[in-house]
Amino acid sequence: MLGPHLTRSRDRLTFRVDRPAVSGVLRPRLVLTWLLLALVTLAVLCLAVGAGAGDYALAPAAVVRALAGEGERADLFVVWELRLPRAVVGLLAGAALGLSGAIFQAVTRNPLASPDMLGITQGAGAAVAAGIVLGAGAGLGLQWLGLAGAVAVGVLIYLLAWKRGTTGYRIVLVGIGVSWMCVSLTSYLLSRAELHQAQKVLGWLVGNLNDRGWAQAGPLAVTLAVLLPAVLLLVRLLRTLRLGDDVAGGLGTPVQRTRLALLLCGAAAAAFATAAAGPILFVALAAPQIAQRMARTAGPPATASALTGSVVVLVADLVSQRLMADSVLPVGVVTGVLGAPFLLWQLSRANRRGTGG
């Protein structure tokens, strides 16, 4: 028998198929959010390809033709060699950061947690600075150095936060501490660096899509192709984890294993994104919050957060390319400028509700 209140409910649509025995709950508003975000992402991607840096403007029709592999040779070159790879790196990095932020915020039950608050991003920065200034591991290339730094810091945070298991709260505290250790290390390395080295470090430290291409997009695409399905498989357990460790354990969720798996996914997504595009700040913090408000879910929705991250990075990159006539700003500067007020708003909101991190 169906309870009339449950089927009539506005924000829940339950479905059930007898053979094969598949059933679930759909949230119309979340599905609408997905569709809307996917459309916006596509539109912004076309805009980025059509009106990227440089004076060579392409009409939307020409963009679509070029993407299909047709049109003039100049159009094809601009689209496929210059603008599309840059836009794809932005798209993928944004998605990875949004996904990562959603995971960290859900696992720590803290809307202010994100990989760039907990030191994952700063770990990548310190490793890259060490590589440039000291020449340590320089053969790896900056992308892989950044990855190694981010992963190392992720493991370090987990180990330091371990005391008969971890809790979301301890991960946040330890993460903030580790984050500042990495910042100090980077500052120390900068103070010892030659001018040209320091310039190179700083250029990397503000997230940047200049000179990014298919070489950066490839590993990131593979990472997301693995991580996104993994996270979607874990989402069912994540929902119980959001009720607290003891409730989740009582509901049959293996708490420590689930949290470790989720944190690994979150850290890996942030690490690969940072390795490809440098630290694009605030995206991982803001995207899940924006997505959550759009979809009106309890807790940040994974897929919608990833799509929001893509939109934020692509829009920020467009702004950074168009803001000044004679030069291209790094995208990290734009997300920083937009993100700082967002962070303040978020903090004041959390304080009003008495749930500050």
Next chain:
Amino acid sequence: MTYPSLRASGLTLAYDDRVVVDGLDLEIPQGRISAVIGANACGKSTLLRALARLLAPRDGAVHLDGRAIHTMPTRQVARHLGILPQSPVAPEGLTVTDLVGQGRSPHQTWWRQWSSADQDAVTHALVATGMLEHADRPLDELSGGQRQRAWIAMAVAQGTPVLLLDEPTTYLDLAHQIDVLDLVVDLNRHQGRTVVMVLHDLNQACRYADQLIVMRAGRVVAEGPPADVIDAELVEHVFGMRCQVAADPVSGTPLIIPIGRHHDGDVSAGPRRNARG
């Protein structure tokens, strides 16, 4: 509903080097309501967490239907035994139905997240706890009493024959406390569930429990029906507090009346300034 047995033998529980429960043997009566009572920090909640497999024992074991609970997969335990921790916190915006639906997660798989059994169990839990009319409301909009009922509804929807409740009445006003305890009795009488709950109020424990488990410093010092167990001597031994025990005029169960430092506990000696003559 069948009654699985729940038993602790030689159970020793510790946080790091601090032993909280020491060599405890306990048999939970099946199909009855048991209340665990004792002073603060005597190991009540710790015991409850161990009974629910949330805390691994240092020594000894908890047996659910004869199987050591810590060797069972957590999902399997969650189908037989539910626990509601003390003052749980839900994420902002979570609706009552979503919360109660989470109670079904030990019965669900990735591709079967809302079977007709899930639907029935959730509807039934909402009706049993009187929360059906609030089903679509977010938890943060509810009163403390309603919120606690929603959490209990989640545990009810889990559909386990054994239910452990850690101080289900904390932070509720007296009317809501009685409300929740009456609900617990309903769950026991109408559905035959075994209930174990930690309670702070001795008089409520005496009135609502079939069986008292009295703990002091990590050990069970007395066990049995309230009328057999409670006397002034035991209360003084466990809580370090002098009292008189009378019969509850409503239920006939023991009623503990504390004496305190400013009374001598003997009104027959004559009228006193602050005692009713």
